Amino acid sequence: xxxxxxxxxGTTGLAGVALAGARGLGAxxxxxxxxxxxRPTGAVDIVARDESYWERVAATYRVPSGHTNxxxxxxxxxxxxxLAAYHRHIDRVNMExxxxxxxxxxxxxxxxxxxxxxxxxxxxxxxxxxxxxxEALQRLIVQxxxxxxxxxxxxxxxxxxxxxxxxxxxxxxxxxxxxMLDIPEPATRDNVLAAYAAALKAHPxxxxxxxxxxxxxxxxxxxxxxxxxxxxxxxADVVVDAAHSFGQMDLTLDDLGADFVGCNLHKWIGAPVxxxxxxxxxxxxxxxxxxxxxxxSPADIDSRLHTGTTNFATTLTVPAAxxxxxAVGGSYKAARIRYLRDRWVSAVRGTxxxxxxxxxxxxxxxxxxxxxxxxxxxxxxxxxxxxELLDRYGLFTVWRTGLSGGDCVRVTPALYNTPAHADRLxxxxxAIAGR
Ligand SMILES: Cc1ncc(COP(=O)(O)O)c(C=O)c1O
Numbered sequence: 001x002x003x004x005x006x007x008x009x010g011t012t013g014l015a016g017v018a019l020a021g022a023r024g025l026g027a028x029x030x031x032x033x034x035x036x037x038x039r040p041t042g043a044v045d046i047v048a049r050d051e052s053y054w055e056r057v058a059a060t061y062r063v064p065s066g067h068t069n070x071x072x073x074x075x076x077x078x079x080x081x082x083l084a085a086y087h088r089h090i091d092r093v094n095m096e097x098x099x100x101x102x103x104x105x106x107x108x109x110x111x112x113x114x115x116x117x118x119x120x121x122x123x124x125x126x127x128x129x130x131x132x133x134x135e136a137l138q139r140l141i142v143q144x145x146x147x148x149x150x151x152x153x154x155x156x157x158x159x160x161x162x163x164x165x166x167x168x169x170x171x172x173x174x175x176x177x178x179x180m181l182d183i184p185e186p187a188t189r190d191n192v193l194a195a196y197a198a199a200l201k202a203h204p205x206x207x208x209x210x211x212x213x214x215x216x217x218x219x220x221x222x223x224x225x226x227x228x229x230x231x232x233x234x235x236a237d238v239v240v241d242a243a244h245s246f247g248q249m250d251l252t253l254d255d256l257g258a259d260f261v262g263c264n265l266h267k268w269i270g271a272p273v274x275x276x277x278x279x280x281x282x283x284x285x286x287x288x289x290x291x292x293x294x295x296x297s298p299a300d301i302d303s304r305l306h307t308g309t310t311n312f313a314t315t316l317t318v319p320a321a322x323x324x325x326x327a328v329g330g331s332y333k334a335a336r337i338r339y340l341r342d343r344w345v346s347a348v349r350g351t352x353x354x355x356x357x358x359x360x361x362x363x364x365x366x367x368x369x370x371x372x373x374x375x376x377x378x379x380x381x382x383x384x385x386x387x388e389l390l391d392r393y394g395l396f397t398v399w400r401t402g403l404s405g406g407d408c409v410r411v412t413p414a415l416y417n418t419p420a421h422a423d424r425l426x427x428x429x430x431a432i433a434g435r
Contacts, residue, residue: 039329048335054415057328057336061416067394068421072414073216073244073368074398076270078321079415085320086272089313105312115319116265116277119326121252128278128301129315133243134162136262136278139305140239141166142173143289144260147207149175154203154236155210157182157404158217163210163241170208179203185405187220189361196227206236213256214244217400217410219341219358219368221249225257237287243267243276248337248366250330259284271321272314278305333415337367340413340422345369347426353433357408370400370408373433377406385409385432393428395421 037056040047047053060079063069069077078086093100109129117124130136141163147153153167153176171178181199184191200206209231213224228238240258245251247268253261264276280288280301288304290296296303325333348354348371358369373385382399386409389395401407411425 039332044331044335045339047332048339051419054336054418058416058418060324061414063416067390067396068417068424069396070411070413070417070421070425071396071398072417073267073410073412075273076247076267077414077416078270078272078317079324082270082272082317082320082324086313086317089316093312093316101312109315112315112318115322119322120246120263120277120279121254122279123282125301126279126282128305129318130262130264130276130278130305131274131307131310132266132276133241133262133264134276135305135307136264136276137163137239137241137243138166139278139291140260140262140280140288141208141210142170143291143304144170144208144237144239144287145289146237146287147171147174147176150205151176151207152179152203152205153177153208153210154179154181154199154206156180156212157402158215158220159210159212160216160241160243161402163212163239167208167210176207179206182404183220183222185357185403187218187222187359187364189223189359189364192220192222192364193226193230197230200230200234200236204234206231206234209236209238210241211238211258212241212243214242214248214366214368216244216368217403218370218408219365219410219412221364221366223363225255228257244366244368247325247330248334248368250334253279260288265318265321269318269321269325271318272311274311274314275318280304328415334366336415337413338365340417340419341365341367341369341411343419343422344411344426344429347423348429348433351430351433354429357403357405367414368410368412370410371429372406372408373429379407382407382409388432389425389428393424395425395428397425 040050040053061077113127113129114124117127153171155164155167168178181195184195211224211227214221224240231238238258239260240256242261242263244267246263259281261279265271266273266275285301290303291306294303294306345356349356353374355372355374357372358365376382379401386397386399389397397409397411399407400410
């Protein structure tokens with residue numbers, strides 16, 4: 001694969017930021033990272049448009065020259081210092097093997113847990129490192145034990161299918177049933193809240209509600225905290241799928257207000273693929289069974305997940321990813337991604353024949369947004385649009401399905417994208433819709 005001049009050595013760096021003393025980055029990465037990247041001062045929204053700064057941030061990602069990736073929603077690319085840390089951990093684990101893992105890994109993994117908990121706004125005893133959001137959410141759902149015959153669980157059409165399956169599995173084992181709701185399209189803060197309020201009112205026996213905070217199909221962000229309060233008021237617990245939230249948005253667990261949350265660190269925090277977090281709020285452990293007869297202490301969250309031999313290097317790289325994320329700055333990163341999103345969306349929002357499926361309301365969207373060429377609701381239609389974007393315009397996006405209104409194409413910018421990429425997408429969509 002041909003690489004652009006953004007190869008990381010010699011071009012990366014984060015100067016004058018919180019990296020000094022960071023535990024995740026080794027001396028080499030730290031030196032590289034401190035080379036030349038100094039964030040300008042000023043309001044977040046102004047910095048979000050400072051191209052000379054973002055050019056230097058983008059240079060910390062090694063990207064291919066043949067296409068432009070606008071599909072960062074699948075998993076995140078590691079920035080160069082994080083990739084270097086990952087390589088270092090792989091080398092060490094491979095070289096020292098069981099000698100390292102048996103003698104030192106447990107302490108290192110505890111440090112990772114502590115760092116991750118602090119980043120999310122939790123205590124170490126409330127989190128456990130998982131292989132991703134799926135593992136965390138499946139455990140939270142199927143091991144939830146406050147549900148019995150005649151009770152209900154609730155999820156929406158837009159929720160992630162693997163979590164819907166887990167909810168189905170829970171009710172099948174416990175003699176409960178599923179209540180579903182459709183999230184309105186187009187969605188607004190008011191109609192989403194009203195939809196959940198009405199659905200909960202119509203189903204007073206709901207004991208567990210699944211909420212996807214930032215939707216993978218459309219990018220819709222729902223007002224989780226308010227919905228959690230509605231559910232709690234009628235005695236229902238909430239599991240929040242936050243697979244896309246941390247790192248794409250600037251937030252902490254407190255902003256979600258839920259007692260049970262699953263997320264990953266390999267999408268928007270930029271850790272290596274295969275790592276996530278399960279969160280159970282202090283005081284709620286008793287409501288989640290230990291995993292498959294685990295005989296660990298009921299008072300220890302580790303008894304709720306048993307992964308087995310794990311990818312040590314991936315877990316060990318998490319602090320480096322958090323270091324880099326915090327060095328860029330959660331609020332700056334979120335604002336930059338949102339700026340790139342708003343740029344292409346505002347250019348095509350009024351274009352005849354292009355339906356943008358995500359609202360522009362400030363708190364209802366982050367970086368992900370999906371569109372549909374009007375009337376093209378099928379799989380083949382949308383795959384053809386994504387194929388044309390790639391073949392003719394060099395823009396990589398992805399077809400998504402499972403929305404009640406029909407299939408769509410999802411666009412997800414990341415820190416290595418530029419306004420020119422957003423403009424090119426807008427031109428392409430205008431041309432496709434105009435035919
Ligand atoms: C909304 C949502 N939930 C859960 C997942 C699963 O995440 P993971 O790959 O970390 O298991 C994804 C992944 O795309 C997602 O978009």
